[in-house]
Every structure is written in structure tokens, then in C-alpha cells.
Amino acid sequence: MPNVPSLLQTTAPAASAGTLDVTWPALAMAAVLVLVAVAVSRWQRLGLERGFVVGAVRAFVQLVAVGYILVYVFASARWWLVLLVLTVMLVSATATATRRRRGQSTAVGERRALWGISGTAMLLGSGLTLAYVTQVVLHVRPWYDPRYIIPLFGMIVGNAMNGAALAAERLASEMESRRGEVEAYLALGAMPARAAAEPARACIRWRCWRRSRRTRRGAV
Amino acid sequence: MEPPEPAPRTVASREAYGDPRDDGPSPASPLFALRDVTQERGGTVILRDLTVDLPRTAITALVGPSGAGKTSLLRLLNRLDDPTAGEVSFDGRPITGYPVAALRRRVGFVFQAPTMFPGTVGDNLRVAVELGGAGAGSSAPPMDRVLSAVGLSPDFASLEAGNLSGGEKQRVSLARALMTRPEVLLLDEPTSALDPEVAERLLATVVRLTRERGVAVVMVTHRLSEARRASTHAVMLEGGRLVEAGPTAQLFSAATSERTRAYLASAD
Numbered sequence: 479m480p481n482v483p484s485l486l487q488t489t490a491p492a493a494s495a496g497t498l499d500v501t502w503p504a505l506a507m508a509a510v511l512v513l514v515a516v517a518v519s520r521w522q523r524l525g526l527e528r529g530f531v532v533g534a535v536r537a538f539v540q541l542v543a544v545g546y547i548l549v550y551v552f553a554s555a556r557w558w559l560v561l562l563v564l565t566v567m568l569v570s571a572t573a574t575a576t577r578r579r580r581g582q583s584t585a586v587g588e589r590r591a592l593w594g595i596s597g598t599a600m601l602l603g604s605g606l607t608l609a610y611v612t613q614v615v616l617h618v619r620p621w622y623d624p625r626y627i628i629p630l631f632g633m634i635v636g637n638a639m640n641g642a643a644l645a646a647e648r649l650a651s652e653m654e655s656r657r658g659e660v661e662a663y664l665a666l667g668a669m670p671a672r673a674a675a676e677p678a679r680a681c682i683r684w685r686c687w688r689r690s691r692r693t694r695r696g697a698v
Numbered sequence: 699m700e701p702p703e704p705a706p707r708t709v710a711s712r713e714a715y716g717d718p719r720d721d722g723p724s725p726a727s728p729l730f731a732l733r734d735v736t737q738e739r740g741g742t743v744i745l746r747d748l749t750v751d752l753p754r755t756a757i758t759a760l761v762g763p764s765g766a767g768k769t770s771l772l773r774l775l776n777r778l779d780d781p782t783a784g785e786v787s788f789d790g791r792p793i794t795g796y797p798v799a800a801l802r803r804r805v806g807f808v809f810q811a812p813t814m815f816p817g818t819v820g821d822n823l824r825v826a827v828e829l830g831g832a833g834a835g836s837s838a839p840p841m842d843r844v845l846s847a848v849g850l851s852p853d854f855a856s857l858e859a860g861n862l863s864g865g866e867k868q869r870v871s872l873a874r875a876l877m878t879r880p881e882v883l884l885l886d887e888p889t890s891a892l893d894p895e896v897a898e899r900l901l902a903t904v905v906r907l908t909r910e911r912g913v914a915v916v917m918v919t920h921r922l923s924e925a926r927r928a929s930t931h932a933v934m935l936e937g938g939r940l941v942e943a944g945p946t947a948q949l950f951s952a953a954t955s956e957r958t959r960a961y962l963a964s965a966d
Contacts, residue, residue: 658813661778662871665807666878667799668829 509534548628557622564631568604571639572597575646596642604635648684652677727790729754729882729914730775735784737770737938744770746938748784752931756908757915759929759946761922763961766935768918769810772884775916776805803830806875810887812867819845819862819870820855826877838877847911848873849903865896872903876913883907885917889924897921901928922962926950934958 512534519526551559576589576596608631612618618626653660656677663673728751737745745767752758752775760768773779774786777798786793793801815822820841827838842852848869854862859870868888875883885904889897905928907913919925925932925946932949934941934957942955953959 658809658811659815662809662813662815663825663829664778665776665802665809666826666829666874667803669799672829 505538548624551628552624555620555622555624557620560622560624560627563624563628567628567631567635568597568601571635572600572642575600575639575642592646596646600635600638600642604631604638607634645681649677649681652680727754728752728787729789730793730916731787732771732774733785733787735771735774735781735786737767737774737779738782739770744938745774745781748935748938748940750933750940750943752916752933754914755930757905757917757929758931758933759925760916760918760933760935761920761925761961762935762941764920765937767938768935769886770938771935772807772886772916772918775882775884776802776807778807799829803878804880805882805884806878806880807884808868808871808875808886808888810890812864812871814859814862814867814870817859818855819850819857819859819873822859822870822874823855823877826874830878837879839879841877844873844876847876847903847907849899865892865900868892868900869903872900876907876911880913882914882916885915887918887920889919889921897924904928934961936961 512530515530516527518524519530548563551563572593576592608627611630611634612626613621616626653674660673660677664670730752732748732750732752735745735748736743748767748771760771762768770779774781775788775793777793780794788796788801788805796804815825823841823844830838841855845852845854850866850869850873854866854870859867862870868891872883872888883904888904889900892900901924904915904917908915917925917929929946931944932946933943934949934953934955936957941961942949942953942958949958950962953962
């Protein structure tokens with residue numbers, strides 16, 4: 479087992495091998511922001527104080543646990559361990575992306591289909607993007623170097639997760655608002671994919687438009 | 699308007715769709731047979747243990763108060779919905795045994811609120827043909843004849859469908875359904891949004907279609923005068939249950955159920 483460094487130091491922050499250690503005092507400084515949010519909530523009588531505190535504690539525990547795991551993975555630098563982490567990230571992103579739609583669907587087959595479609599879409603989209611960026615653009619060596627692969631995949635799959643969740647919401651609302659049109663197609667013998675083609679196109683157009691608007695803002 | 703005579707059934711379109719049956723059903727067998735059909739939606743029972751035959755008469759009317767389950771029953775007949783329990787048969791065999799797309803081209807559906815596809819009236823009619831795949835075009839009826847059959851001039855083909863009036867849209871919707879040469883037409887309150895004069899013309903068109911083209915019709919209506927004048931058979935539903943079914947003349951003149959008599963007397 480490789481030598482796993484501690485996540486939280488008691489000394490001042492020190493940069494080593496391109497990483498920053500978070501000290502206990504620094505962590506306490508970060509908690510000040512939570513206290514500010516709690517104070518504002520109390521001042522404005524929003525009733526969100528408990529949620530802020532519980533969320534902060536939960537985030538702290540989760541991040542520490544994930545941090546220890548990642549420190550181990552970074553230090554061991556084994557390809558199968560990196561792939562395992564990516565798989566966990568993908569499954570977790572799929573679960574999050576489909577959570578809201580799953581809540582509205584009771585049929586087991588429908589839920590499985592939703593999982594399968596979302597998971598496959600995110601695997602292909604995020605996986606191919608990661609492979610292209612790390613191997614063709616950045617020439618990461620070895621190909622599984624966790625310092626690049628894991629953070630990049632985190633960003634890509636996080637974006638895909640938001641995209642999938644928003645697309646599912648939008649598609650459902652398009653299908654609902656165009657129910658008459660979809661049923662008219664079905665009643666004439668159209669296959670489901672043909673009947674849903676226009677709502678799906680509208681959904682993709684909407685998503686691309688949002689994305690291009692965000693990209694333009696970023697460029698500015 | 700006199701109730702139309704039962705129209706002869708055509709099997710030409712059945713052969714075109716490659717129905718694998720060797721021999722057809724006997725003329726006495728029902729067009730649709732529902733056995734112990736229950737339909738639930740969101741935990742609410744819409745149809746409850748419904749057992750009824752819809753005969754091969756020209757027009758069957760489904761009547762009953764709001765919430766009786768008339769539209770829900772109609773949607774089961776071309777599998778826009780499937781029942782939660784029980785079985786629906788069409789033409790002598792379970793409806794689930796037919797390829798669903800082919801079934802829907804044999805059993806057309808005209809909705810209460812007509813939805814026009816983008817483009818002209820001609821585009822709308824062509825979509826119905828194109829959805830039948832290769833070969834459907836050669837067997838499709840000429841557009842001009844279908845438009846005149848529903849009481850529209852051939853000039854309508856070039857008009858933007860979205861700009862038509864409600865009555866015209868309903869006629870285009872009917873014409874679109876006819877482009878697949880259906881054996882059965884399911885009409886969900888086709889005249890409910892139309893003024894009486896336009897409604898009367900549409901109903902006359904439907905009656906003429908059954909006579910001239912041998913198309914069987916199952917029609918949901920809340921206008922009992924329509925059911926009385928146009929249909930040959932009527933089915934009375936209430937609260938998702940069958941109250942009474944039989945020849946229209948008999949139902950209107952000598953209903954056996956007290957509930958049917960009360961409804962027919964109070965409504966319309």
C-alpha cells in the first residue's frame with residue numbers, strides 16, 4: 479500500500495507536488511461563509527438555518543471521505559482503480575440525473591429504461607469526450623494518470639448530468655404540451671420515435687440554444 | 699335523418715395489411731369484444747369490469763354522463779391505451795395480437811380537438827399516407843376524392859391547415875384518418891366544439907361515409923339527438939360501468955334500465 483498523505487494538516491498550507499493541503503484553520507475560515515448564510519437567513523427570517531448547517535456538515539463528511547479515497551487513488555496510480563472511480567462517478571451522475579423523472583414514473587420497466595438511456599448517453603458522451611481531450615489534445619501519459627483523468631471526468635460528467643436532467647424535464651414538458659400532435663401521429667400508425675420526433679427536436683434546439691448563449695457569455 | 703342501413707364489410711384492406719388469418723370472422727361475431735376490462739389511471743378506476751360487444755353495425759354510439767368512461771373505452775379500441783386488466787378483441791382475435799401500427803391504420807381515430815400538423819391541408823393528408831411506409835402511396839385514395847367526401851373542395855389542399863376554422867379542421871382531421879383506408883373510424887365527440895349547423899353537416903358526412911365506403915364507426919357523443927338519429931347501436935355507460943347496450947331504437951324507446959331511461963329523459 480502506498481504512503482497516503484493526510485488530508486488535513488495542522489500546519490500552514492503547503493504546496494507539494496502540485497497539490498494544496500487544507501489546514502484546520504483554513505477549513506474554519508471556509509465555515510465562516512456558512513455562518514454568514516445562516517446569519518442572513520436568520521435576519522431575513524427565511525427559516526433555512528438548519529438546512530445550511532446540515533448541508534455543510536454533510537458536505538464536510540462526504541468531501542473528507544472522498545478526499546481520502548482520491549488521495550489513495552492518486553498515490554497508487556493504478557489504471558483499474560481509476561476506471562473504478564470513473565464508474566462510480568458515472569453511476570452517481572446517472573442516479574442524480576434520473577432522480578426527478580423517476581419520481582414521476584411508477585413502472586419498473588420505465589425506470590429501468592430511463593436509467594439505461596441516461597447512463598448510456600452519459601457514458602458515450604462523457605467517455606468519448608474524455609478520451610479525445612486527454613489522449614488527442616493533452617497527450618496525457620500514462621493514459622490513466624488520475625491527476626488529469628479524474629478531475630476532467632468530474633467536470634465533463636457533471637455537465638452531462640445537468641444536461642441530461644434538464645433535457646429529460648424539457649422533453650417531458652414538450653411531450654405534454656404537444657400531446658395532441660403526438661397522439662394524432664400515433665393514431666395514424668406512426669412509430670413512437672416518429673410521433674415524438676418534433677418534441678425531441680424542440681428539446682435539442684432549446685438545449686443547444688441555452689448552451690450557445692452560455693458560451694457567448696463566457697466568451698464575452 | 700334516418701338511421702343508416704348496416705354497411706357491408708370490406709376485407710380488401712385487411713388483405714393489404716397481410717392479416718395472417720386464413721378465414722375471416724363470421725358476420726355475426728362482434729367487431730370489438732371487451733371482456734372484464736378494467737382501466738385505472740393514477741389510482742382512479744376509469745372503467746370497471748366492463749364486458750360488452752360492439753357489433754358490426756354502421757354506427758355505434760357510446761353515450762353516458764361526463765366521467766362515464768366513454769373516451770377511455772374508445773382509446774382502448776386502437777390501443778392508444780391498454781387496459782389494466784381484461785381483454786379487448788378486434789375482428790375475432792385479441793387486439794394485442796395485431797402489430798400496433800397496422801392496427802391503427804385499420805382503426806382510425808378522430809379526436810375531439812383536432813390537431814393539425816405543420817403545413818398545408820395537402821401536407822396533412824400526405825403525412826397519413828407516408829406513415830404507412832413504402833407501398834402505402836399506391837393504395838391511398840386520391841386526395842381530391844377524400845376532401846370532397848368530407849365536404850371540402852379540392853382547393854383546400856393548398857390552404858395552411860393552421861388557419862382553418864374549427865369545423866374545417868375537424869373535417870381535415872376526418873379526411874386525414876380516411877387516407878389510410880380504415881375499416882373502422884373511432885370518433886371522440888367530433889361535433890362538440892362545432893355550432894349546430896356545422897355539426898349537422900359533419901354528422902351527415904359520417905353517415906354517408908358508412909354507407910358509401912363501408913366504414914364502421916364507433917362514436918362518443920354527449921348529444922343524444924345525434925346518437926338517436928345517426929347510430930344503429932348504442933352503449934350506455936355510467937361511472938365506468940356498462941348500464942345497457944342494444945339497438946338505438948330499442949334503447950331510446952324501451953330501455954330496460956331505469957338509469958338509462960332517466961338519463962335519456964333528462965339529457966339533451
